[in-house]
Every structure is written in structure tokens, then in C-alpha cells.
Amino acid sequence: MRVAYFTNQYPKVSHSFIRREILALERQGVEVARLALRGWSDGLVDPDDLSEREKTHYLLRGGLGALLPATIRQLLSAPVSFLQGVRMALRLSRLSDRPAPYHLVYLAEACELVHWCRQQGVDHLHVHFGTNPAEVALLARLIGGPAYSFTVHGPDEFDRPLGLHLREKIEAASHVVAISSYGRSQLYRWVGHSHWHKIQVVHCGLETSFFDPPPSQPFPSTPRLVCVGRLCEQKGQLLLLDAVRRLRDRGEDFHLVLAGDGEMRRELEAFIAQHNLQAQVSITGWISSERVKQELLAARTMVLASFAEGLPVVIMEAMALGRPVLTTSIAGIPELVRHGVDGWLVPAGDVEALVETLSSALATPAAQLEQMGLTARARVIERHSIDTEAAKLKHLLPAPS
Structure with a gap:
């Protein structure tokens, strides 16, 4: 055939x-x-x-x-x-x-x-x-x-x-x-x-090669977060920026990388400039799949504040690389990510819940995050070969x- x-x-x-x-x-x-x-x-x-x-x-x-x-x-x-x-x-x-x-x-x-x-x-x-x-x-x-x-x-x-x-x-x-x-x-x-x-x-x-043992490097010690995806309304990056603004105003230490590009880039850059978030947020623009992998490995947590999804492949990729995921409890996502086990789930559109969950993730010891990442890796290998x-x-x- x-x-x-x-x-x-x-x-x-x-x-x-x-x-x-x-x-x-x-x-x-x-x-x-x-x-x-x-x-x-x-x-x-x-x-x-x-x-x-x-x-x-x-x-x-x-x-x-x-x-x-x-x-x-x-x-x-x-x-x-x-x-x-x-x-x-x-x-x-x-x-x-x-x-x-x-x-x-x-x-x-x-x-x-x-x-x-x-x-x-x-x-x-x-x-x-x-x-x-x-x-x-x-x-x-x-x-x-x-x-x-x-x-x-x-x-x-x-x-x-x-x-x-x-x-x-x-x-x-x-x-x-x-x-x-x-x-x-x-x-x-x-x-x-x-x-x-x-x-x-x-x-x-994901390809079998994605499940190869990740590079032997220490789990990141810096409070670095990464959000991977097209810069568009449905991905919720503007709500995420509002959340990180509130975190910054509370005195929390972190850096968020928005990995991607799209129609909302100017609006997001304007928000960053208006609220003086340049020290806390950076935007990469379009990057290669290898660079995405490196950004995920450099972060302690992958964040996705989407309003609408199917089941994002980038969540699978982050989990395969041993990174816990903080994302919204919509569509097929809760079928993969278990709250408190592989990462965290928050209601879509709830900026207060997003702020508190981000704060909790940032306060989680690296050893605990690493263990969550290992659990996430085992789950995605089981479900997404x-x-x-x-x-x-x-x-x-x-x-x-």
C-alpha cells in the first residue's frame, strides 16, 4: 500500500x-x-x-x-x-x-x-x-x-x-x-x-533519539524559566508577562525566556518596556530545534500559560529532557501533566493562580525539581514514543x- x-x-x-x-x-x-x-x-x-x-x-x-x-x-x-x-x-x-x-x-x-x-x-x-x-x-x-x-x-x-x-x-x-x-x-x-x-x-x-540520556550536566541552579511557542493570543504570553510583573514587584528573583516569534511580538515588547521588565524577560525570536532544546535544558521549569491548545509537543519535549512543566489545565494537557507530580496545572486565564504557582515553583528546591523532571521524563517516554x-x-x- x-x-x-x-x-x-x-x-x-x-x-x-x-x-x-x-x-x-x-x-x-x-x-x-x-x-x-x-x-x-x-x-x-x-x-x-x-x-x-x-x-x-x-x-x-x-x-x-x-x-x-x-x-x-x-x-x-x-x-x-x-x-x-x-x-x-x-x-x-x-x-x-x-x-x-x-x-x-x-x-x-x-x-x-x-x-x-x-x-x-x-x-x-x-x-x-x-x-x-x-x-x-x-x-x-x-x-x-x-x-x-x-x-x-x-x-x-x-x-x-x-x-x-x-x-x-x-x-x-x-x-x-x-x-x-x-x-x-x-x-x-x-x-x-x-x-x-x-x-x-x-x-x-517524539523520536527515540529525544529519549537518549540528556547531557551530563548539573540541574540548573539559577531561577530561569522558559516559555516556548508562537507569540500569539492563544498562547497566553501577555497574561504570563502580567504574572511575572507581579512577581518582580514582590521582589522575587527569576529570568523568563520567551522562545519564539509571532504576531504579538511588538505588543509583548511594548509591555516589557512599559513595565521595565527588560532585566526579567528576554525574547529570542525564531530559533532552531536544537536551540529550543538548549533553552529547555538551561531552565528549571518550562512555562506555558495557554488559553487554547491541543496537546503541545513542546510540553513533551520539556518532560523528555527532565524538566517539570507549569501549564494550564486545558484540552489534552492534564492527560499528560499531573499536578504536583510532573509539574503544575493552573486554571487558564487566572493570573492570580499563575502568580502563586510560579512563586511556588521558584521556591521549590532544585533537588525536588530534578526529581519531578525525572518522573516527567518517565511518563512521556511511556506515552509518547x-x-x-x-x-x-x-x-x-x-x-x-
């Missing part, structure tokens, strides 16, 4: 978990083709990402005009199914935040996708995210393309289930993957009970004919 992985953009710095999943499936004997809408010209520095880009076919590389031959070919060869695709595209435009012409473009992309899959001998299509690539896969299936499945991460899909037509996508799929039990429960809400059996939990995983999770995915794929 040949499987194609299909995403909006691939490879992508923040989506290394997709690359890990593909490589793990290949190690288990699954032949995987890479397919994406875009991403051929993105600035990449990771050698693994650069290698993956060379293996990826891009549907939109030739522009929208390049989709026309496949669309005409599909119309002439199978007019009935093509018109069914038109009707479905128009139906999916209802309640969507994008007007009907966009959905007709998705149909044209589906025509090109069907043509490419036939050329490449693709038997099954697996999509990451329940957004527009899942719609393209649904339309492709309707006009004669391969069976498809898709992985839902959240929180975007859970914010717009009606506009994204999750029900229609699940009903047409052979199976659906949720990355946590919480995510599975949210999908249950939008589809009939007769389709629940399709929805299975497969965690995102990419080879174990890829085996679950392989089992879900249709048997070769």
Missing part, C-alpha cells in the same frame, strides 16, 4: 511532529508520499526539513491556472461525480468564513489531487488538520479519489466545528485520529454515534489489497 500525507504546508518549522510521524511509518514498512498545497519557498534551516521539501509535491506550485487541465479532465471523464463535487463544495461554503469561490478552488485542487494520486499509485490519503486540506480530501473522495483519514489537533477545529463542517468530513473519512482523549470527545459532539468507532486516539510522538504511536496509525490503515 502507498499512503500520501497531505497538509496545507509542509515541511514547516512548527510541524516537525508530522515529519517524525512520516519517518516512523516508513521505518515500519509503509511507503509514504508527501503532498502539500504550499511550502516550496519557505525559509528553512533544519537539514531534515530541507530533505523533506525535496520529497514533497506541491499542488499549487504552478499557480491556480495549473489546476485547470485536471479540472477539465475530471469534468469530461466523470461529469456526474464532478457535479456532485460542485454541489458539495457549495454546501461546504455555508457557514464557512470563506465564500463559495474558495470552495470551488478546493474542488479544482481535489481534481489535481486525484490525478496525482492515480499517477503515483496512492491507495490512501492521510491529512493533518481538519481544515481546508481535509475538505480537499473529502471532495477528492467524492469525485473518485482514494479513501482518506485525517488527524485533528485542535484548537482551531474545536473553535469552528460548524464552519469547518467537521461532521461531513468525519462521515466521509475511513477513520479519524484525535491526539488526546479530550480531542476525541470534542469530535464525538459533532457526529452521530454510528461514526464514533472511526475516531481513535493516537498521540503525537513515535514508533509506538506510528504502529497504532499503521494498524488503522486499510490492509493492502
Whole structure:
């Protein structure tokens, strides 16, 4: 069987978990083709990402005009199914935040996708995210393309289930993957009970090399915290800065590193300047995965004050490196992080609770933090090995004919 992985953009710095999943499936004997809408010209520095880009076919590389031959070919060869695709595209435009012409473009992309899959001998299509690539896969299936499945991460899909037509996508799929039990429960809400059996939990995983013994270095003695992630509203960095301002005003000693970049960087920098937090907070901008690893190892605790999540891979990475995690008790996070055992959980949006929990973490002796980190490491190794999770995915794929 040949499987194609299909995403909006691939490879992508923040989506290394997709690359890990593909490589793990290949190690288990699954032949995987890479397919994406875009991403051929993105600035990449990771050698693994650069290698993956060379293996990826891009549907939109030739522009929208390049989709026309496949669309005409599909119309002439199978007019009935093509018109069914038109009707479905128009139906999916209802309640969507994008007007009907966009959905007709998705149909044209589906025509090109069907043509490419036939050329490449693709038997099954697996999509990451329940957004527009899942719609393209649904339309492709309707006009004669391969069976498809898709992985839902959240929180975007859970914010717009009606506009994204999750029900229609699940009903047409052979199976659906949720990355946590919480995510599975949210999908249950939008589809009939007769389709629940399709929805299975497969965690995102870390490479075995990530579980190698960490460098033999002492646990950090300085009160250094790190927050890794895109600088955006849903990650809660502005609330985190408000919390550290209050900690500073109480006379607590610490340094917080915001590792990442994003649309809120200017607003965060303005807050730092307004409240004279330059001595307590620094922002790195975009950094490599190796630099992220070094930042996690240099910190005593990883902090994530998110308002909305799926199950962040960076939490798994911090735990694998033996660092306790202080984060919010939302989505799938409490399925991994146990309060007082692997780290700390606080209510999302509660700045007072965040201040007090940060203060408690900073006051925790290094030896106790190190023990929490070891417990966290054992837990993530047990639950998030990419080879174990890829085996679950392989089992879900249709048997070769």
C-alpha cells in the first residue's frame, strides 16, 4: 500500500511532529508520499526539513491556472461525480468564513489531487488538520479519489466545528485520529454515534533519539524559566508577562525566556518596556530545534500559560529532557501533566493562580525539581514514543489489497 500525507504546508518549522510521524511509518514498512498545497519557498534551516521539501509535491506550485487541465479532465471523464463535487463544495461554503469561490478552488485542487494520486499509485490519503486540506480530501473522495483519514489537533477545529463542517468530513473519512482523549470527545459532539468507532486516539510522538540520556550536566541552579511557542493570543504570553510583573514587584528573583516569534511580538515588547521588565524577560525570536532544546535544558521549569491548545509537543519535549512543566489545565494537557507530580496545572486565564504557582515553583528546591523532571521524563517516554504511536496509525490503515 502507498499512503500520501497531505497538509496545507509542509515541511514547516512548527510541524516537525508530522515529519517524525512520516519517518516512523516508513521505518515500519509503509511507503509514504508527501503532498502539500504550499511550502516550496519557505525559509528553512533544519537539514531534515530541507530533505523533506525535496520529497514533497506541491499542488499549487504552478499557480491556480495549473489546476485547470485536471479540472477539465475530471469534468469530461466523470461529469456526474464532478457535479456532485460542485454541489458539495457549495454546501461546504455555508457557514464557512470563506465564500463559495474558495470552495470551488478546493474542488479544482481535489481534481489535481486525484490525478496525482492515480499517477503515483496512492491507495490512501492521510491529512493533518481538519481544515481546508481535509475538505480537499473529502471532495477528492467524492469525485473518485482514494479513501482518506485525517488527524485533528485542535484548537482551531474545536473553535469552528460548524464552519469547518467537521461532521461531513468525519462521515466521509475511513477513520479519524484525535491526539488526546479530550480531542476525541470534542469530535464525538459533532457526529452521530454510528461514526464514533472511526475516531481513535493516537498521540503525537517524539523520536527515540529525544529519549537518549540528556547531557551530563548539573540541574540548573539559577531561577530561569522558559516559555516556548508562537507569540500569539492563544498562547497566553501577555497574561504570563502580567504574572511575572507581579512577581518582580514582590521582589522575587527569576529570568523568563520567551522562545519564539509571532504576531504579538511588538505588543509583548511594548509591555516589557512599559513595565521595565527588560532585566526579567528576554525574547529570542525564531530559533532552531536544537536551540529550543538548549533553552529547555538551561531552565528549571518550562512555562506555558495557554488559553487554547491541543496537546503541545513542546510540553513533551520539556518532560523528555527532565524538566517539570507549569501549564494550564486545558484540552489534552492534564492527560499528560499531573499536578504536583510532573509539574503544575493552573486554571487558564487566572493570573492570580499563575502568580502563586510560579512563586511556588521558584521556591521549590532544585533537588525536588530534578526529581519531578525525572518522573516527567518517565511518563512521556511511556506515552509518547513515535514508533509506538506510528504502529497504532499503521494498524488503522486499510490492509493492502
